[in-house]
Amino acid sequence: MLQNSRRFRYLCAALQSFHLNSSHITIRNGAKCTSAFQFQIRGKKDDSSISSLFIPVQVKSTPDDINVGEELTGTLNKSDLLKVLNKFYQNREIKHLLMENGLDNYLQHQAYVSFRRFCLEAQNLPVDIHVVFSDILQGAGNETDLFPYFLRHAKLMFPHLDCMDDLRKISDLRSPANWYPQARAMNRKVIFHAGPTNSGKTYHALERFLTAKSGVYCGPLKLLANEVFNKCNTRGTPCDLVTGEERSYADPAGNPSGHVSCTVEMTSLSNPYEVAIIDEIQMIKDPQRGWAWTRALLGIMAEEIHLCGEAGAVDLVRQLTLTTGEDLEVRHYKRLTSLKVEDSALGSLDNVLPGDCIVCFSKNDIYSVSRTIEASGREVAVIYGGLPPGTKLAQAAKFNDPDSSCKILVATDAIGMGLNLCVII
Ligand SMILES: Nc1ncnc2c1ncn2[C@@H]1O[C@H](COP(=O)(O)OP(=O)(O)OP(=O)(O)O)[C@@H](O)[C@H]1O
Numbered sequence: 001m002l003q004n005s006r007r008f009r010y011l012c013a014a015l016q017s018f019h020l021n022s023s024h025i026t027i028r029n030g031a032k033c034t035s036a037f038q039f040q041i042r043g044k045k046d047d048s049s050i051s052s053l054f055i056p057v058q059v060k061s062t063p064d065d066i067n068v069g070e071e072l073t074g075t076l077n078k079s080d081l082l083k084v085l086n087k088f089y090q091n092r093e094i095k096h097l098l099m100e101n102g103l104d105n106y107l108q109h110q111a112y113v114s115f116r117r118f119c120l121e122a123q124n125l126p127v128d129i130h131v132v133f134s135d136i137l138q139g140a141g142n143e144t145d146l147f148p149y150f151l152r153h154a155k156l157m158f159p160h161l162d163c164m165d166d167l168r169k170i171s172d173l174r175s176p177a178n179w180y181p182q183a184r185a186m187n188r189k190v191i192f193h194a195g196p197t198n199s200g201k202t203y204h205a206l207e208r209f210l211t212a213k214s215g216v217y218c219g220p221l222k223l224l225a226n227e228v229f230n231k232c233n234t235r236g237t238p239c240d241l242v243t244g245e246e247r248s249y250a251d252p253a254g255n256p257s258g259h260v261s262c263t264v265e266m267t268s269l270s271n272p273y274e275v276a277i278i279d280e281i282q283m284i285k286d287p288q289r290g291w292a293w294t295r296a297l298l299g300i301m302a303e304e305i306h307l308c309g310e311a312g313a314v315d316l317v318r319q320l321t322l323t324t325g326e327d328l329e330v331r332h333y334k335r336l337t338s339l340k341v342e343d344s345a346l347g348s349l350d351n352v353l354p355g356d357c358i359v360c361f362s363k364n365d366i367y368s369v370s371r372t373i374e375a376s377g378r379e380v381a382v383i384y385g386g387l388p389p390g391t392k393l394a395q396a397a398k399f400n401d402p403d404s405s406c407k408i409l410v411a412t413d414a415i416g417m418g419l420n421l422c423v424i425i
Contacts, residue, residue, distance in 0.1 A: 051106040056157040059114060061122040069130025076133055078120055084136050085116050088143040088150070097147060102161045103154055111154035118153065177323040180269065180299035189304045190326050192281070194311040195333030204331075205277045205306035210237050212275035212304075214258035218267045218296050220280040220289075222246070222389040223396075227420070229261040230393070242266045243389070265292040269299040276302035281309035284316060298324060349373055354407035355424030361412065370410040379404075383411040396421060 070076075088094060089112045098108050119125060125133070129149050135141035155161050177184065193201035209215045210232060217228045222243045229248070232239035238250035239259035243266060250257045260268070264278065278300070284293035297307070297320060307317060314330055321328045349372050352358065358373075360366045363384055370380045381399035383392050392414075399409045400422045415421060 051104050054107075054158055054160060056110050056114065057159065059118060059153055059156045061118060061124075061126070067124040067130075069125055069127040069134070072127070073131055073134035076125070076130065076137070080137050081119055081133055082116070084133060084143050084146070085112075085119060088146050089116075091144060094144060094147060094150075098151070098154075101151055101154075102164050103158075107154065107158060107161075111150065111157055114157055115150055115153045175323060176294065177298055177320075177325075183269070183299050183301050184324065186272075186301060186303070188300075188302065188324075188326050190317075190321055190328050191304065191306050192314055192317055192328060192330045193306060193308045193333060194314055194330055196310070196335050198337060199333035199335050201308040201333050202277070202279060204333075205279075205308050206231070208304070208306060209259070209275050209277055210235055212259075212273075214273045215275040215277070216259070216267065216271070216273045216300065216302065217261040217277045218264040218279065218300075219261070220264060220283055221414075222263055223392045223414075224279065225261045225263050226389045226393055232259055232261060242268075246389070264296055265289070267292070267296045267300060269295070269301065271301065273300070273302040275304045275306065276300045277306045277308065279308045281307040281317060282313040283309075284313060294320070350376060352378075352408055353424075355422065356407075357409040357411060357415070357421065357423045359411060359413060359415070363412070366410055366412060373408055373410065378408055379406040381406050381409045383409065383415050385412060385414040 089108075095108065098111075103111060119129065119133075124130075129146075132141060132145050132149065136143055136145060160167060172178075191205075193205055195201050206217070206228065209217060217225070217232075219225045219228065222245070225241060225243055229239050229241040233250055237259055238257040239261055240250055240257045241248040242260055242262040244263060249255065250259075260271075262268075264283075276296075278293060278296050281293060281297070284290050284297065286293075297305070297317070307313075311332065314328075318328050346352070349358075349369065352373060358369050360369055363386070366382060366384055370382050373380050381395040383395050387395070395409075396415075398404050398406045400420075402422075409415075409421065409423065
């Protein structure tokens with residue numbers, strides 16, 4: 001409905017040519033105005049009202065050769081016109097009506113000055129205005145009869161008046177949930193799989209994903225997106241891969257599949273899916289990357305959204321689902337294996353056992369630790385953030401393979417998020 005409305009088309013036309021530089025924003029609307037409609041940011045000293053930011057379009061009269069108004073109702077005396085105009089402008093009800101039509105005191109004054117000049121300086125007034133003035137002067141009308149003509153003039157001067165409601169709506173950033181009207185139009189079901197790492201959260205969400213007609217998996221790492229992509233295709237569900245660097249199609253001809261595994265920043269908000277998984281949802285709190293989880297949670301067009309992550313994020317997600325008006329189902333999980341803390345320190349790298357993982361916090365440490373272990377004749381798998389996803393996956397697969405001679409993993413904390421590794425704990 002909105003798209004068909006004149007106001008919306010008008011707004012689009014205005015916004016189509018929206019130019020921005022550091023000090024000056026201009027909206028040019030060639031469709032209706034004879035000159036540019038400017039929206040200019042001025043210095044701090046100016047009126048704080050937003051209205052003062054609009055520079056009026058100059059409205060010029062386009063007189064006919066023949067003064068039809070004069071032929072119909074006779075000549076108008078300019079000083080009489082001025083009296084009518086002043087009376088009109090001082091009328092309280094008129095002021096109130098103008099306010100209701102979006103003209104605050106500032107705009108009213110601007111419009112009045114322009115309308116007065118227009119009426120007094122025009123050689124031939126437009127016939128409708130001429131007749132109305134004539135009626136008023138002859139006692140057959142009231143100065144309030146000028147209202148529609150004044151408003152028409154004001155709207156020519158300030159084209160934004162016609163699309164103010166739409167401008168207000170699109171510039172209101174207080175409710176992010178409303179930024180995604182297509183998702184809001186759906187009846188989405190949100191399920192939070194909450195639990196510690198290695199508790200089977202992603203496993204259960206993925207089982208649902210694999211059986212759905214279509215789905216999107218949104219992961220925090222290229223590595224995880226790759227893992228799901230491979231898992232899905234191995235299980236016979238064609239799935240594409242989309243990361244910032246890579247795009248792979250299950251179909252060799254390059255036709256998109258119903259399932260997509262992507263990094264969360266690459267999530268498409270325009271494709272409808274039956275199931276979506278947003279993994280590691282607690283990342284929504286991350287100051288740098290959290291926006292991508294928020295965007296995915298609020299904007300994904302999926303009938304069923306599975307969020308996997310730490311229970312600590314439930315409250316925040318619940319608050320967000322309150323803003324979308326959606327119910328949140330929380331499923332709690334417990335660790336599948338227990339953690340055991342050693343009584344004594346490792347002491348030396350000679351004491352590293354098969355199934356151990358040494359976590360380092362710099363690439364230099366990775367190199368020195370892996371070299372030391374390899375020097376003692378033991379094979380090592382290495383994973384750190386800078387490795388290409390394929391290499392990381394190959395290293396993880398080598399370490400996980402029970403038949404491989406590689407039993408020790410040296411990695412940075414890049415392995416901490418979601419990657420399934422057969423580390424003995
Ligand atoms: N019910 C199950 N049957 C078979 N395997 C399972 C089951 N639940 C979990 N697993 C396996 O256990 C491992 C850990 O599960 P999963 O990745 O789902 O844990 P998670 O809670 O999502 O961990 P993280 O928070 O680290 O992502 C995976 O290899 C998964 O395939």
